[in-house]
Amino acid sequence: xxxxxxxxxxxxxxxxxxxxxxxxxxxxxxxxxxxxxxxxxxxxxxxxxxxxxxxxxxxxxxxxxxxxxxxxxxxxxxxxxxxxxxxxxxxxxxxxxxxxxxxxxxxxxxxxxxxxxxxxxxxxxxxxxxxxxxxxxxxxxxxxxxxxxxxxxxxxxxxxxxxxxxxxxxxxxxxxxxxxxxxxxxxxxxxxxxxxxxxxxxxxxxxxxxxxxxxxxxxxxxx
Amino acid sequence: xxxxxxxxxxxxxxxxxxxxxxxxxxxxxxxxxxxxxxxxxxxxxxxxxxxxxxxxxxxxxxxxxxxxxxxxxxxxxxxxxxxxxxxxxxxxxxxxxxxxxxxxxxxxxxxxxxxxxxxxxxxxxxxxxxxxxxxxxxxxxxxxxxxxxxxxxxxxxxxxxxxxxxxxxxxxxxxxxxxxxxxxxxxxxxxxxxxxxxxxxxxxxxxxxxxxxxxxxxxxxxxxx
Numbered sequence: 001x002x003x004x005x006x007x008x009x010x011x012x013x014x015x016x017x018x019x020x021x022x023x024x025x026x027x028x029x030x031x032x033x034x035x036x037x038x039x040x041x042x043x044x045x046x047x048x049x050x051x052x053x054x055x056x057x058x059x060x061x062x063x064x065x066x067x068x069x070x071x072x073x074x075x076x077x078x079x080x081x082x083x084x085x086x087x088x089x090x091x092x093x094x095x096x097x098x099x100x101x102x103x104x105x106x107x108x109x110x111x112x113x114x115x116x117x118x119x120x121x122x123x124x125x126x127x128x129x130x131x132x133x134x135x136x137x138x139x140x141x142x143x144x145x146x147x148x149x150x151x152x153x154x155x156x157x158x159x160x161x162x163x164x165x166x167x168x169x170x171x172x173x174x175x176x177x178x179x180x181x182x183x184x185x186x187x188x189x190x191x192x193x194x195x196x197x198x199x200x201x202x203x204x205x206x207x208x209x210x211x212x213x214x215x216x217x218x219x220x221x222x223x
Numbered sequence: 224x225x226x227x228x229x230x231x232x233x234x235x236x237x238x239x240x241x242x243x244x245x246x247x248x249x250x251x252x253x254x255x256x257x258x259x260x261x262x263x264x265x266x267x268x269x270x271x272x273x274x275x276x277x278x279x280x281x282x283x284x285x286x287x288x289x290x291x292x293x294x295x296x297x298x299x300x301x302x303x304x305x306x307x308x309x310x311x312x313x314x315x316x317x318x319x320x321x322x323x324x325x326x327x328x329x330x331x332x333x334x335x336x337x338x339x340x341x342x343x344x345x346x347x348x349x350x351x352x353x354x355x356x357x358x359x360x361x362x363x364x365x366x367x368x369x370x371x372x373x374x375x376x377x378x379x380x381x382x383x384x385x386x387x388x389x390x391x392x393x394x395x396x397x398x399x400x401x402x403x404x405x406x407x408x409x410x411x412x413x414x415x416x417x418x419x420x421x422x423x424x425x426x427x428x429x430x431x432x433x434x435x436x437x438x439x440x441x442x443x444x445x446x447x448x
Contacts, residue, residue: 150370153363153366156359163353166349167346170340170343170346170374171343171371201381205377208373219287
């Protein structure tokens, strides 16, 4: 019960921080939208003439980069003096749960926005849209929990954004590969039973990552 | 001598597999022909790599629960030796692929997964290099080690089974057993796995002991200075 109260307080604090410094959130949104716009201009074609594989892969690369930029700051913005204060008043498990939930909410908003803008600009050749959206969300939840944990590690290693990128790219690859495969199936409108394996792996990855984060984060936090 | 019997065993086994792998009669199979001899080098190297990485993770977990820096040194050195075996495994695999699949890199899911796995461990070493404080470094890299290992497993064992792979035993291809991995072949194969693993453990423990001695020397110099 105590944990729930702390998680709520942390979530409230996260939203408050985000609201007070709106430039961060707006920055991420602008980042995503302008990346999509660059893709649109660079290809300078409508979805009809763009091959479905390129359409799909491009969206995932945009999602990946937006995710890294959006989640990277979840720990990078905490400075060490404040951490000491937090350490004395809350349990680390509450912090990581709150950060993961916040990251998931942020990613859901970002991914929905990205899909809408992307579809408007580059067309939407997806056949099985509900499944596609499901895969998009499942993968972005996995991405956000992974990246939250990596961001905690990178923050301890001197707030270096290069460290964040090299630590996260290889680790998020299984998620991205699964997601690209499952979403390609959804796009081609292949029977849903065909992508059940990929979706199960995605969900399993989600569970593994969150469990690991809960187990490992207290060790990172305590020093 | 009584304590070092396994080192002798490691040398004997590796020598046996090198000689045996090159000289023993092998089954004549289409496409594979004589290249099947790489089966004595390529898969055993990967097996040994996975075993060493597992040991490294076990030491990372032990470090987190004990806070003993000796466990951390063990963990990093097992990872270091593991990555060398991984590179050798990749190179032998590429040579094999060149002659059987036609290209060094054919975009096979297992090849890609292997490359990603190596990237993860390279990132681990860079992370280690980027932190100065000894205790901090040990703790953070132990966490990353465990996290990365959990991410590597689905990569190496689950992903290739879901997609079409050129490797035997994946994506509908028959496993090597079907290619009649005859008893002679199998004998050398398992010997090679044990031999490379023991050799790896030997390297890792040797390096760990050197590191411990260096630490002690540094401590002494600090005291006298």
